[in-house]
Amino acid sequence: xxxxxxxxxxxxxxxxxxxxxGLYTTSIVFDxxxxxxxxxxxxxxxxxxxxxxxxxxxxxAIVGWIDWFAIPRDTxxxxxxxxxxxxxxxxxxxFLVSWLFRLQADNWHPASAAFAFSIVGFAIAGIxxxxxxxLVERLSVSVxxxxxxxxxxxxxxxxxxxTPATNVG
Numbered sequence: 001x002x003x004x005x006x007x008x009x010x011x012x013x014x015x016x017x018x019x020x021x022g023l024y025t026t027s028i029v030f031d032x033x034x035x036x037x038x039x040x041x042x043x044x045x046x047x048x049x050x051x052x053x054x055x056x057x058x059x060x061a062i063v064g065w066i067d068w069f070a071i072p073r074d075t076x077x078x079x080x081x082x083x084x085x086x087x088x089x090x091x092x093x094x095f096l097v098s099w100l101f102r103l104q105a106d107n108w109h110p111a112s113a114a115f116a117f118s119i120v121g122f123a124i125a126g127i128x129x130x131x132x133x134x135l136v137e138r139l140s141v142s143v144x145x146x147x148x149x150x151x152x153x154x155x156x157x158x159x160x161x162x163t164p165a166t167n168v169g
Contacts, residue, residue, distance in 0.1 A: 003142035004070045005063045011142040013067055016060035017132065021125060023053030024095055028122055031110055043108040050099045050118070057092040061085070067142055076150045077139045080131055087128035094121030 003011030027046040034042035064085055071078040094117045101114035110118075135141040139151050 003067050005066050011067070013060060013063045013142065014132075014136065016056060016063060017129075020053040020057035020060060020092070021129060023049040023056065024091070024118070024122060024125060027053065027095075027098075028118055031115055031118065034110070040107065043102065043105075043110055046110065047099060047102045047108040050095050050102070054092055054096055054099065057088065057095075061089060061092065064088070071141060077135060077141050080134055080139065081141065084128055084131035084135060087124055087131065091121045091125045091128060094118070094124065 003013065005012045007015070027050045030042045030046035030049070033039070034046070064081075068078070068081045068085055071081055098110070098114045098117035098121065101111050101117065102108045105111055105114070134153070138153075
């Protein structure tokens with residue numbers, strides 16, 4: 001199945017997800033640098049990139065949900081897409097909560113709770129990102145109109161059978 005939201009022939013969702021994932025990762029790097037150096041510029045920088053990541057994550061979520069509704073029901077792709085989308089929505093909420101804790105702090109310094117929410121969000125983002133890769137790389141969602149939406153999980157190491165030549169890699 002092909003993406004419903006395209007720009008110049010390419011799916012928009014994969015273009016958008018790089019920003020929130022990169023920004024959320026950057027916020028954690030800034031937190032670690034702050035913890036190691038106690039340099040006062042890193043907490044506000046982390047807060048700003050979290051806020052920007054949240055906006056990007058919301059945009060990616062909207063486009064992702066539009067694409068998800070195009071996936072045929074009763075397929076593995078639809079189930080994986082639901083878990084992927086839900087997990088990434090949880091990531092956005094966790095980073096938003098982290099940002100709210102920072103907002104209440106003096107000079108955006110992350111309290112333990114803010115840092116914990118970011119770390120948990122980052123871990124879930126890794127799982128959600130892997131599931132997104134499964135959708136695109138294994139199931140060819142938004143890539144090919146002849147996608148095999150019921151291909152086995154890539155962790156099984158089972159070969160996909162009955163797929164169009166465009167899916168064989």
